Amino acid sequence: MITRVRAAACANIALTKYWGKAGPGNAPATPSISLALSALRTETVVERVRGGRDRVILDGRPADRGTRTRVGAYLDLWREQGLLRGNFRVDSRNLFPTAAGLASSASGYAALAAALSAFSPRRIGRIELSRLARLGSGSAARSVPGGLARLPAGPDPAARRLLPPAAVPFGMVVALAATGEKETGSREGMLASARSSPYYRAWLRQARRDDREMRAALAAGDLPRIGALAEGNMAAMHAVMLATRPALLYWNEVTIRLLGAVRGWRRRGLAAWATVDAGPHVVLLCAREDLPRAARRARRVPGVRGVIESLPGGAAEVIEIEER
Numbered sequence: 001m002i003t004r005v006r007a008a009a010c011a012n013i014a015l016t017k018y019w020g021k022a023g024p025g026n027a028p029a030t031p032s033i034s035l036a037l038s039a040l041r042t043e044t045v046v047e048r049v050r051g052g053r054d055r056v057i058l059d060g061r062p063a064d065r066g067t068r069t070r071v072g073a074y075l076d077l078w079r080e081q082g083l084l085r086g087n088f089r090v091d092s093r094n095l096f097p098t099a100a101g102l103a104s105s106a107s108g109y110a111a112l113a114a115a116l117s118a119f120s121p122r123r124i125g126r127i128e129l130s131r132l133a134r135l136g137s138g139s140a141a142r143s144v145p146g147g148l149a150r151l152p153a154g155p156d157p158a159a160r161r162l163l164p165p166a167a168v169p170f171g172m173v174v175a176l177a178a179t180g181e182k183e184t185g186s187r188e189g190m191l192a193s194a195r196s197s198p199y200y201r202a203w204l205r206q207a208r209r210d211d212r213e214m215r216a217a218l219a220a221g222d223l224p225r226i227g228a229l230a231e232g233n234m235a236a237m238h239a240v241m242l243a244t245r246p247a248l249l250y251w252n253e254v255t256i257r258l259l260g261a262v263r264g265w266r267r268r269g270l271a272a273w274a275t276v277d278a279g280p281h282v283v284l285l286c287a288r289e290d291l292p293r294a295a296r297r298a299r300r301v302p303g304v305r306g307v308i309e310s311l312p313g314g315a316a317e318v319i320e321i322e323e324r
């Protein structure tokens with residue numbers, strides 16, 4: 001009997017964003033394309049326990065109630081599908097800031113799904129694993145294949161890999177614009193936007209166009225086009241967020257300073273572009289060889305709390321299985 005499994009996954013940052021739900025089970029209303037980042041890694045150990053209660057440890061401490069409930073419901077979902085039996089202790093560590101808009105739920109649920117799949121009585125393939133991860137967190141679906149991955153819109157999609165990490169010619173620099181957790185989680189934020197943002201429908205249409213163009217730009221390896229599309233898609237998503245009532249303002253003054261700085265760097269010859277998720281941090285996209293230069297410049301922007309330089313990351317994986 002398998003008693004303990006260790007798994008890992010990388011968080012991902014989207015070039016074209018998932019913002020909006022099409023239905024239950026984190027069905028996305030927009031297609032999205034993302035890059036997994038090797039520096040944003042989560043490791044999760046799932047251990048079988050006696051007694052009828054699951055336990056959740058996050059970053060070395062008992063998890064908060066919200067996280068506990070969400071992970072518990074996720075384990076229930078696996079149990080209801082006959083993929084899991086018994087109770088478990090989930091001990092997860094994000095090797096980067098949790099719940100600050102760095103997609104910790106993506107790597108968290110991808111690593112958890114990968115670990116749980118090892119306990120399953122039947123084999124779970126990559127595509128099914130991506131679907132299962134999506135049920136925990138929409139963007140976790142993309143952390144399962146890793147590399148450059150695309151999650152289509154629709155009722156029950158799985159993410160597929162567009163390019164393996166070694167074939168992706170660019171990387172990312174994460175510039176931390178704040179410390180601490182963000183105010184509104186992605187889940188609630190998306191629902192609020194769909195309910196009240198007057199730009200929501202226009203966003204859904206634009207997301208489809210950006211998806212088509214991004215795929216073409218990626219196939220052509222056209223970095224300036226990829227960067228421009230990523231910036232445009234990000235700006236459109238934040239416009240939808242800002243127009244949500246009450247407004248979802250994820251940016252702070254450091255975010256804006258960074259966005260302005262990147263334009264200046266570009267004019268002066270550094271080919272870098274910016275994207276921002278549902279949080280204040282700015283993520284720079286640039287060719288692999290420009291990563292150190294972009295990181296150095298980001299570090300010098302006043303108010304930046306830290307900089308994480310990252311190459312493309314791989315798929316979610318089971319690292320260790322213990323049996324008795």
Ligand code: ADP
Pocket residue numbers: 042058066067070071092093094098099100101102103104105106107108109112184185186187279
């Ligand atoms: P983020 O942009 O960091 O994903 P969200 O607000 O969307 O922010 O999600 C953060 C939530 O995801 C946390 O409050 C927690 O419930 C969950 N989470 C984060 N890391 C993990 C993990 N390693 N394992 C399980 N759940 C996690």
